[in-house]
Structures are given as C-alpha cells and as structure tokens.
Amino acid sequence: MSSKSNKNSIGDYFALGExxxxxxxxxxxxxxxxxxxxxxxxxxxxxxxxxxxxxxxLVVRRLFIG
Known part of the structure; x- marks a missing residue:
C-alpha cells in the first residue's frame, strides 16, 4: 500500500496549467x-x-445580483 493518499486536493480541481x-x-x-x-x-x-x-x-449573477 502506498502511503500517499489518492484523494484530490482543492488545488487539483482549480489547476489551470493545461x-x-x-x-x-x-x-x-x-x-x-x-x-x-x-x-x-x-x-x-x-x-x-x-x-x-x-x-x-453565471457565478457573478448568482452571488451579487440575486
């Protein structure tokens, strides 16, 4: 078993490098x-x-407009 977890961190979801x-x-x-x-x-x-x-x-409308 590997000691490293296979869980994704929040940074993995917002990685825009590719x-x-x-x-x-x-x-x-x-x-x-x-x-x-x-x-x-x-x-x-x-x-x-x-x-x-x-x-x-869509995010701006949802957060700031209503």
Missing part, C-alpha cells in the same frame, strides 16, 4: 498546419473562452 498551456504553447517552426487545422484550433479556443466567460457571468 488549459493555459493550450492557449500559450510554443509552436514548432518546422511544422506548417493546414488551413482546416488552424480553423479548428481557432474555433476551439474561441469556444473555451466563451464557456469560461459564461461561467464567470
């Missing part, structure tokens, strides 16, 4: 992605940003 890494990662200069791939990643980034903004708006 999300921020998706938005701000180094590009490989030798790889040239096609137009479709660029558009797909652009739409994914837009949808993630819109989702996060909507979550913030």
């Amino acid at each position: 999300v921020l890494g998706y938005f701000f990662r180094k590009k490989d200069p030798n790889h040239k992605p096609g137009f479709s791939l660029k558009m797909m990643h652009g739409i994914n980034k837009l949808s993630i940003a819109m989702f996060l903004i909507a979550i913030v708006v």
Whole structure:
C-alpha cells in the first residue's frame, strides 16, 4: 500500500496549467498546419473562452445580483 493518499486536493480541481498551456504553447517552426487545422484550433479556443466567460457571468449573477 502506498502511503500517499489518492484523494484530490482543492488545488487539483482549480489547476489551470493545461488549459493555459493550450492557449500559450510554443509552436514548432518546422511544422506548417493546414488551413482546416488552424480553423479548428481557432474555433476551439474561441469556444473555451466563451464557456469560461459564461461561467464567470453565471457565478457573478448568482452571488451579487440575486
């Protein structure tokens, strides 16, 4: 048995390193992605940003407006 517990801490739930890494990662200069791939990643980034903004708006409305 391992002495380390498998329980998640509160910091594990709010770890945004992978999300921020998706938005701000180094590009490989030798790889040239096609137009479709660029558009797909652009739409994914837009949808993630819109989702996060909507979550913030819902939390603010719930906490401060009523």
